[in-house]
Amino acid sequence: MQIPRLYSVHVHPVKALRGHAPAEAEVESWGLAGDRRWTVVDASGKVVTQRRHPRMALASAEPLPGGGIRLSAAGRPALSVEVPRPSSTMRVEVFDTPVEAVPAGPAADAWFSAFLETEARLVHMDDPARRRPIDPAYALPGETVSFADGYPLLATCTSSLDALNALIAQGDHADEGPLPMNRFRPNVVIEGTLPWAEDGWSRLAIGEVMFRVARACGRCVVTTTDQLTAARGKEPLRTLGAHRRQGNKVIFGQNLVPEHRGTIRVGDEVKILD
Helix, strand or coil: CCCCEEEEECECCECCCECECCCEEEEECCEECCCCCEEEEECCCEEECCCCCHHHHHEEEEECHHHCEEEEECCEEEEEECCCCCCCCEEEEECCEEEEEEECCHHHHHHHHHHHCCCEEEEECCCHHHHCECCHHHCCCCCECCCCCCCCEEEEEHHHHHHHHHHHHCCCCHHHCCCCHHHHCCCEEEECCCCCHHHHCCEEEECCEEEEEEEEEECCHHHHECCCCCCECCCCHHHHHHHCEECCEEEEEEEEEECCCEEEECCCEEEECC
């Protein structure tokens, strides 16, 4: 039997933008180091994602030493943004939850406003350990998260994507498949499992780090967005709706909460503990 292993690691410094795939990553209590510590908000302070602006897929954020980022997009000059001093914060809204964040500054705001063609601001989460708690229905006391949708890490499996693509190939929108894993914007991708095996996991270890499975990940319109072109289609939501419903959600992948800090590396063995 094949041993499950960590196939890839993905860090997205700015929520909703393209990320990068390092060979290893530090796991902190609120997620991978540097993952989604920055986010874009609109003029009212509400978080902006690919749900509203699919073209955010066309911009990338490269991590810089010290926690800064380098923003780039076709037709736009690149911009390096340093971590702002946490001298003052502003209240932003992340899916109806108020969160204090530090403004990145006028240059970054101008860059995103021009790119999105609407007023926008870039903000930074200075202290993830105390800024945004995980939904208490699925968290232990004191657990927090960055600007990720709701949980520190998202795990997906290559076998489940293969199974999903096989189902898409049988449907009315077969021409949209096969879909790549980047449609689901995971943090960790695991290979060597049976399709949908992750549905039954409650705890696992990736290399030296143990994780608790909080809940299955409900999927949204972002999964229908081609991450290379920003074009939208019907899949995978059409097929997930027919085959992967859990209550009022369609699911793909599992949300993880780290039990301690450590380092994960591509090729690490993945052990299913419970």
